[in-house]
Amino acid sequence: MVPYNAAYVVSKAAVRALGGSLRQELRLAGQDDIHVCTVLPATMDTPFFQHAANYTGRAVTPMAPVYTAQRAARTVVRLAVRPRREAYVGPAGRVLGIQSKLTPALVERALAHQMDRAHLSRTRSAAPTDGNVPRPSDGRATTDGGWHGRRRTAVRRAGAVALAAGLVAAGVTARLAARGRSPRRR
Template identity: 50%
Template structure:
C-alpha cells in the first residue's frame, strides 16, 4: 500500500456531502484517483471537478448503496477505469430521530438498510477486488455511537454498533485467511458538522441539531487518509469519544444517564415544533450538498458534556484500578 499511496485509487460512498465530500477532496490533494458514489449525480459532478482541480482524478458513479448490484457496478467501473482499488471508504449514512415506539417501521428499516447493508455491500465489493489483487484497505465509517448509547436515534445506533461488529469479524476472517496485506479499519467520529441533521428523518416532534462537542468533516477526512496510509483497527475522532467510552466501560449506568440527559437537552430543540418527515431516507434531497452543515460549535454545552465525563472518570479511576489489580488474585 505504501508504494501506491502517492497516487492511490480510492472509492468513497456517500460522497455528495459531508464527510464523504471532505474525504474525496483530501485524497485528491494527494494525487488520488477517486471514484465518487452517492444517489445525487449533480453534486458528484461538481465534486469531481473540484477533485481534478485539486490535483486528483475523479470518476462519478451514481449509486444507491442499498442496491447491491449498483455497488458492485461502482467497483467494476472503478477497476475498469483505474486498474485497481487501493482504498474503499464505506461512508454513506442516513439517520432518523424519534422515540422507538413512535417511529414507523419502514423509515426505521431504511436506516438499517442504508447504513448497515450499504456497508455490507461495499465490503463485499471491496474485499472481492482486494483478494484478487492481494492488498487493500477497507475503511468503515461508524460513529462514536457504535460504542455508546443514545436515545431518539436507536436505528442509527443499532446500525453503527453492527458496522463496528462487522469490521471486527472481517478482521478475524482475514487473519484466518492469512490475507496480511488486506486491512479493515473503523472510524468512530463524534458529532460532525455535516448536513446529516438537515437530511434526517424525524418523528421526534422536535428539531434535531448537531450536539456538541462538534468536530469538522475535514478532521474526519484527515483521519481516514491517515488510516489508508497506516491502517489501524479503529480510531475515535474527537476527544469526547474515548472519554465517554471509558466511562461507559467503567460505569455503564452512569454513562447511559449522562448521555440520555445530554442528548435530550443538546440534540433536540424544545423551542420549535417539527413536522414528521422521512427526510432523505427514501429519496435524496436537493439541499445540503456542502461539506459542512453550518453547525456552530457550542462551547458552553461542549464544556458541560466533557466536564461530566472527566469528573465521572476521575471518580471511578481508583476503583477501576483496584478491580483490575484484584481480579487475577480472585481468579487464582
Template identity: 50%
Template sequence: MAMRALDKVVVVTGASSGIGRATAIDFARRGAAVVLSARSDEALHEVARECLDAGGRAMVVPADVTDQAQIHHLARRAIDAYGGIDVWVNNAGVIAFGRFEEVPDDVFAGVIATNFLGTVHGCRAVLPHFLERGEGVIINNASVVSTVGQRYATAYVASKFAVRGFSETLRQELVDEPGIHVCTVMPGTVDTPLWQHGANFTGRAIRPPGPVSAPETVAAAIVDLAERPRREVFVGAPGRVAEIQQAMAPGVSEWALARFYERNMFENRSAPHTDGAIRHPLPGHGVSGGWMAEHAAAGKDERRFSWTNLALFLLPIGLMSRLPMGAGGRHAF
C-alpha cells in the first residue's frame, strides 16, 4: 500500500527525544497529524511546538508504554481527536549497561518491559482499529542488535531480538490482511540521548561506539516505511555487514564484536552506578546526544577509529576461508 504522509495520523511513542522526536518532526514537516507520547509531559509539549512550526498538527498524550491501559488510552485519544490512526510507530526504548550478573533484576526487567512489552502493548492497542479499517502501518524499532549481540547490554539485546521475532510472527498472522503492514526498522549506533540516559553498572563512562548516524537519518527511513511499507530495513551499512558475518562465521563474529565493544564503548574515566531512565525520565530531551559533534572533533583519531571498526566488522569473513570445515560442509566455529 503506497501511502503519503500528508493528511495521515501518526502515533509515535518515545517521542520526547532522539529518534522518536526526529521522526515526529519529520512526519509533521510532511503535513501529518502527529500524536506524541512519552513519559515526560514537558518535553512532549516542546516537541509539539516544533511539529507545529514544521507545518503539521500535533497532540500530546503522556503515557508509559509499560502500562497497557495507558497505551490503550493513547490509541483512543488519537482516534477520538482525528477520527482514526494510519501509522503507529513503536519507538520507546531504554538501555542498561553492565555484565549480566551485575545488572539488578528490576532494571533488567524494566528494559524488557519498555522495549519489548511496550511494542506489544502498542500493537494490541492499534491492531483492532487497523483490522476494522482493513489498513494501517505498524513500524517497530528493533535496532541492529536484533541480529547480533552486544556485550554489556544483555537486556537490551534480548528485548530487540524479541521485537524482531514478534514482528515476523505478527506478519504471518496478518498474511490475509494485505492492507495491514508490520515493518521493522533496524538502525545501528545513533547519536541520541539514549547513551546518557542508560542505566550503567560497568563502573566506566559509556560512549556510543562509532560510526554514529544522525537521528534524522533513521527518522527519514521510518517515514519512508510509512509511505512504502517493507518487512525490514537496516539504517546504515554496519548492520547489514554484521548480520552477514554473524550468519557466515558466528563464533569468530562474536569474538570480534566482544573485543570491539570492549575497546570502543567506554571513555577513559569512571562513572557511578545509576538506574538511568529505567524507572523515571531524565532531563535532556533533544534529538541529538551530541556524539556526532564529539566524533567530528576527534578529527584524525576518529578517522583511524573508523578504519578499526571496519577491520573488526570484516575480520570474521576474512578468516572464514582459513578455518577448518565441520560436518555437512560448514565451517566449525
C-alpha cells in the first residue's frame, strides 16, 4: 500500500485475492495438478511510469531498488518449475512484505514519507497526463523503462553491504562499551 497509487494498489490486492480464491476452488474441485502462483514484483524497470496518468504536477521517479523485467520473467519460469503460492521479485519486495506483516503501522508511515520524498520529485515538475488508459501509448513496445534497474540494484547492494558492516561494527562497539571495555586497546 502506497500513497498516490490507490487504483494500482487496489488492482494488485485484487490479483492477490483472486489467486487465493482460485487455489481454494481448485482444491475443492480436486484439481491438485493445477497451481496458481501470484508474482509480487517490487519496482520494475518498465515504461509504467512514462505511461501512467499523473496529475500531481511533479515528475515521477521509481522508488529504488528497481528490478529488470528479465528478473520478473526468471521468477515466473522458476514458478513453472517449482510452483509456490506467492513469489516476490527481488529481495526488497520480500523484506517489505515481512515488515508489513510484523509492523504494519510503522511500514505505512515510512512508505508514505518515502513515496512523497522519493517517488514524486520536489524539484522537477511534470505536465498533467491522462496516461494510456483513455488512449493507447505511441505504439513503441518495450520492456525497458530506462531506469537502469540492473545498475541501480548493484549500487544499492554495495551500499547495503557497507551499511550492514557499519551496523555490525556499531553493535560490537556498543556491546563492548556496555561491558565496560573499550573497542580499542591503548
